[in-house]
Each structure stands twice: as C-alpha cells, then as structure tokens.
Amino acid sequence: MNNKYIDLIDQSFDFPQPEFKLEDKTLHFHDIDLMTLVETYGAPLKFTYLxxxxxxxxxxxxxxxxxxxxxxxxxxxxxxxxxxxxxxxxxxxxxxxxxxxxxxxxxxxxxxxxxxxxxxxxxxxxxxxxxxxxxxxxxxxxxxxxxxxxxxxxxxxxxxxxxxxxxxxxxxxxxxxxxxxxxxxxxxxxxxxxxxxxxxxxxxxxxxxxxxxxxxxxxxxxxxxxxxxxxxxxxxxxxxxxxxxxxxxxxxxxxxxxxxxxxxxxxxxxxxxxxxxxxxxxxxxxxxxxxxxxxxxxxxxxxxxxxSFTVGESGGAIYKILYQKQQNDREKWNMINSSFITTLPDTWAINKRFIMLPINRWRDSYERVLLGGLTCDSDDYYNSEQHVNAIYLPKYNKDKDLYIGFFNTGAYQETIGGFGGLQHCLIPTPKHVLIQKDEDGKLSTRVFAEQQKSEDLLSILGYQAESKETNTSRAKTAELLENRI
Missing domain, CATH: 3.20.20.10 (Alanine racemase)
Known part of the structure; x- marks a missing residue:
C-alpha cells in the first residue's frame, strides 16, 4: 500500500522542487540538511537563508x-x-x-x-x-x-x-x-x-x-x-x-x-x-x-x-512534536514545543498559511492531525495548509522524534511577534504610566517604562558593533555547521 508520507506528497504535488528535496530520508531546503541544523542548534529554531x-x-x-x-x-x-x-x-x-x-x-x-x-x-x-x-x-x-x-x-x-x-x-x-x-x-x-x-x-x-x-x-x-x-x-x-x-x-x-x-x-x-x-x-x-x-x-x-517577495522565502521555522492528544474520536492534536501566536503570529492574526512539511520520517505512514501551541490561548493552533483544510504528518510515535518545518516565513514575523521588543514598522512602544492610590486614598503616578528610543531598536536589529568574542564564536559555529551539512 502507498500509505507513507512520501507517497502522499508524490501523489499530490510535483516533487522534488527547486528548493525542496528528500535526501537520506530527511528534508533538504536549498541543499541544507535540516536535520543537521536541528542536531546542531536544537528546536524550536528559526533560520534565514540569506x-x-x-x-x-x-x-x-x-x-x-x-x-x-x-x-x-x-x-x-x-x-x-x-x-x-x-x-x-x-x-x-x-x-x-x-x-x-x-x-x-x-x-x-x-x-x-x-x-x-x-x-x-x-x-x-x-x-x-x-x-x-x-x-x-x-x-x-x-x-x-x-x-x-x-x-x-x-x-x-x-x-x-x-x-x-x-x-x-x-x-x-x-x-x-x-x-x-x-x-x-x-x-x-x-x-x-x-x-x-x-x-x-x-x-x-x-x-x-x-x-x-x-x-x-x-x-x-x-x-x-x-x-x-x-x-x-x-x-x-x-x-x-x-x-x-x-x-x-x-x-x-x-x-x-x-x-x-x-x-x-x-x-x-x-x-x-x-x-x-x-x-x-x-x-x-x-x-x-x-x-x-x-x-x-x-x-x-x-x-x-x-x-515579502524580497525576504519572505528566505525564512523558516522548525519545531518538535512534543506529544499527541486524542481529544475525541476524530481530532488528534500534535503539540509543538513553541507557540504559533508568538513565533508565527501571521497564522493567528490574519490566518496566513505557509508551506509546512516534516523534516524527518517521510517514509513512515501518515495521519491527519491538528497542530497546537504551548500557550493556554485557544487560538494558538494551526489547522490547514496546502492539503486543503487538513494537515497530514507522519504518525505520532513517542519513541521516534518528529520535527516539522514552516517555510517562507521570513517577512514580518519577528516584528509582529515582538522579537526582543520590536514592533511593526518600528513604531516605538509608548511610555507606560502606573496609577496607584497611597494609604490616604490619594492618586499618584509614576513612569514604569519610557517610550522606546531609536538606539534601543537599532541594537536589537544588529546595527551596533559586535564584540570580537561574538564574531569569533559565530565563525567557529558556522565552520562546524558547514562541515556537517
């Protein structure tokens, strides 16, 4: 029977594609071995293919x-x-x-x-x-x-x-x-x-x-x-x-x-x-x-x-499936080790869809699932992509790790998600004032946080000089990853 995940993809789409291919049973993106990326840096993980x-x-x-x-x-x-x-x-x-x-x-x-x-x-x-x-x-x-x-x-x-x-x-x-x-x-x-x-x-x-x-x-x-x-x-x-x-x-x-x-x-x-x-x-x-x-x-x-055309297709996010919850006789929830609301906010805010594929276990049988995030918010989920209002992934097995990737996520996600304190269009976070009563019942105010300054955001975005130690560490990590991939 053709019931493996690779069979599903072969029957549904032209595959491989210029940026996606399967090699040594794992997904490669622009010839990058994504499992090696996970093994090197762990998951959850975001990456930018410049x-x-x-x-x-x-x-x-x-x-x-x-x-x-x-x-x-x-x-x-x-x-x-x-x-x-x-x-x-x-x-x-x-x-x-x-x-x-x-x-x-x-x-x-x-x-x-x-x-x-x-x-x-x-x-x-x-x-x-x-x-x-x-x-x-x-x-x-x-x-x-x-x-x-x-x-x-x-x-x-x-x-x-x-x-x-x-x-x-x-x-x-x-x-x-x-x-x-x-x-x-x-x-x-x-x-x-x-x-x-x-x-x-x-x-x-x-x-x-x-x-x-x-x-x-x-x-x-x-x-x-x-x-x-x-x-x-x-x-x-x-x-x-x-x-x-x-x-x-x-x-x-x-x-x-x-x-x-x-x-x-x-x-x-x-x-x-x-x-x-x-x-x-x-x-x-x-x-x-x-x-x-x-x-x-x-x-x-x-x-x-x-x-988005410039930077969107350079980005990706990788998550690990932590656990599967069978909530009724039809719905299986695969829980990721992160949150869609915080790391892919467009999926929550404007119902945007990205390419979603497993990183490994393509030759295992598949099942229909829903994806849930770690927050307690009921909207922290992802339930459809290219398979027409359904998600199919290799069957959950607690003894076999499963990693999934979302691709072409490089535009807007960091600023809308508030990465390090960023805001959309770099509009600064406003001043925050606390209003309280003293023992006599009189109101008083104090500034809890000042409005963000330009230098605050420029530092988050990487426009401040990096230390020699940071550059050296980055070069060593890049060399290690290049040798493995």
Missing amino acids: PQISNNIQRAKTWFADAFKKYNYNGQYKYCYCTKSSHFKHVLDEALSNDIHIETSSAFDLDIVRALKKEGKITDKTYVLSNGFKREKYISNIAALINDGHQNCIPIIDNYEEIDLLSEEINGKFQVGIRIASEEEPKFEFYTSRLGIGYKNIVPFYKNQIHTNKKVELKMLHFFINTGIRDNAYYWNELHKCLKVYTSLKKICPTLDSLNIGGGFPIKNSLAFDFDYAYMVDEIVNQIKIVCDEEEVDTPNIFTEFG
Whole structure:
C-alpha cells in the first residue's frame, strides 16, 4: 500500500522542487540538511537563508529587463526593498549588495539609513522613498537626511499637511512623490485606502500645493493596493485608473518622471503554488507603455517596493512534536514545543498559511492531525495548509522524534511577534504610566517604562558593533555547521 508520507506528497504535488528535496530520508531546503541544523542548534529554531534574498532580487530585475527590451521601453527600473518586512541588518546587508534602493515607513527607518550610510552600504545615490503617515519625528529625520545632501530621499506625500511640514524643515529644494489612495476590493470593510490622496484630488492638490511651491518638485506617483499584484480585473482596472492620473499630471508637470507600482508580489505558500511572475511584469510594462503612447507622454521610470517577495522565502521555522492528544474520536492534536501566536503570529492574526512539511520520517505512514501551541490561548493552533483544510504528518510515535518545518516565513514575523521588543514598522512602544492610590486614598503616578528610543531598536536589529568574542564564536559555529551539512 502507498500509505507513507512520501507517497502522499508524490501523489499530490510535483516533487522534488527547486528548493525542496528528500535526501537520506530527511528534508533538504536549498541543499541544507535540516536535520543537521536541528542536531546542531536544537528546536524550536528559526533560520534565514540569506542567498534567497539576492536570488529573488535578481529574478525581478531580469523580468523587468526582459520586458523593457521586448517593448523598447524608455525608462529605468529601480528595485526598492520595503524595510518594514524585516529591518534586520543581515537582511539589509544582503539586499543592498544587489544595487537596490529602499522604502521606509517610519522615523526610526531613517536612523537605520544613517547607520548603513556610515558603513557605505547606502550612498547619496541610493533612493530612499519615505512612505507612511508623517508626524514630527519622521518629518525631522527626512529633512535632516535631505539637508545633509541625500537628494534622492523622496518623501511620498500621504496627506495634505506634509508639504508644508517638510517645507518648513528642509533648507533647499526637494523632490516628492504622491501616494494614490486606491479603492479597495468590494469584500473589504472600507471603500478607499486610508493611505494617500484620492484619485480625483491628486491633480488639484498638485496645482494648489506643489506647483505654487518653489521649493518642491513632483517626481513620482505612487500606486499600491492591499491585495497585491494579481492577474484579475480588479488589479488591471486600478492600474489603468492610476495611469490616467499619471498621464494627466505629466501633461502639466514636466518634472514627473517616475511611477511607483509598490509591492505585492505573492510568495510561495504551497507546493502547488503557481504564479507567472514574468507574465505579470511583461503585461504591467506593456500596459504602462500603451497608455502613455495613447496619451502622448513619455513612459516613466518604474519603481517597485517588494518586501515579502524580497525576504519572505528566505525564512523558516522548525519545531518538535512534543506529544499527541486524542481529544475525541476524530481530532488528534500534535503539540509543538513553541507557540504559533508568538513565533508565527501571521497564522493567528490574519490566518496566513505557509508551506509546512516534516523534516524527518517521510517514509513512515501518515495521519491527519491538528497542530497546537504551548500557550493556554485557544487560538494558538494551526489547522490547514496546502492539503486543503487538513494537515497530514507522519504518525505520532513517542519513541521516534518528529520535527516539522514552516517555510517562507521570513517577512514580518519577528516584528509582529515582538522579537526582543520590536514592533511593526518600528513604531516605538509608548511610555507606560502606573496609577496607584497611597494609604490616604490619594492618586499618584509614576513612569514604569519610557517610550522606546531609536538606539534601543537599532541594537536589537544588529546595527551596533559586535564584540570580537561574538564574531569569533559565530565563525567557529558556522565552520562546524558547514562541515556537517
């Protein structure tokens, strides 16, 4: 009978795949023996395969280069990395080694930019596109960077006040972009994105606040929708609406020369994943050229801001199955030695699914199970993935250890999970004040914790110098692992 786990995979998917293969009865990921990784470091374990970051960047550059050549497209392509996906220094170092640019979303991002500039990883020629809703600290950090000579720092205007706020703090001329407030799919709870300025208001906004301001030049129009880049009527309709705004602006604004189509490339979340990236890039470039030719305006430089696509497929998490609980005649719960809520929060917060595979015991028979985390929260579970609302794993055996891996988890999990005190978009944890009564019943207050500072988060992210002992220990461990794998 074909009742082994390897049989299930062979019957359900094309396997092996470029990043996954079975060798010596254990799963290998990009030729890395994952059981050796577990034996070396233990589990639970998270890992980042840095070469995949460069691999995806170069793939995207090739797709756009091919499309530009095919359609004789006049313009440049600029690949930006959306830093909120993962701010860690090792991620930025790897990404920036590919001659790319970055997109920021909050004040502390600009402190990271300064740290990277000091190391020579970023230069004044690197585009720093500053998105997001901007208040005092973010405005002042953008202004400081531009005032120090980084003219390729381009704030993307998100609301009507930002032009005046930036003009007050930036000494000379500066360039800006405008973000379009895209209309959401009908299934959303709201009709229009809270980010950016509405389609109908962009041209009047340019005429009233930018054209009349001698310090400001409009360089870029920014377009992004929450559902990402998909081959469906909704995406193409929104892109065409964006292009109509772009061409209308271009006719009255000669300095406008760039279109930022944001991020949104999906990443592989199943062994059955099928997305034609090259076709989508080809068609996007084609549509932009068609509309610009029809309106008789120059084709724009194209910027993208890929975040999850850049870093997502580099990450993984490995857990050990501790125990199996049979709660009724149908449901078997395999308990992992960690928590989904804390280590893979997207599975809990937005019901996101990742590729999940056992690391070992592929030639054992399998069973249907649910996966439970260690917390006492009833939502700390994972119950579906590529097997259509079911999880199949090698049968639990208390005498045979079973390890499972979640793959392509490299985007957002650490910040949303609060790694070391990180928060999403590096928004600092606020000051915490305790209110208490004294013996006389009078109220008093005291500060329990101050608001996080930039240096607190930069230290967690790896932008502080490491000791010689740490570097030596890291090198020895890496040598040991390389020899074993």
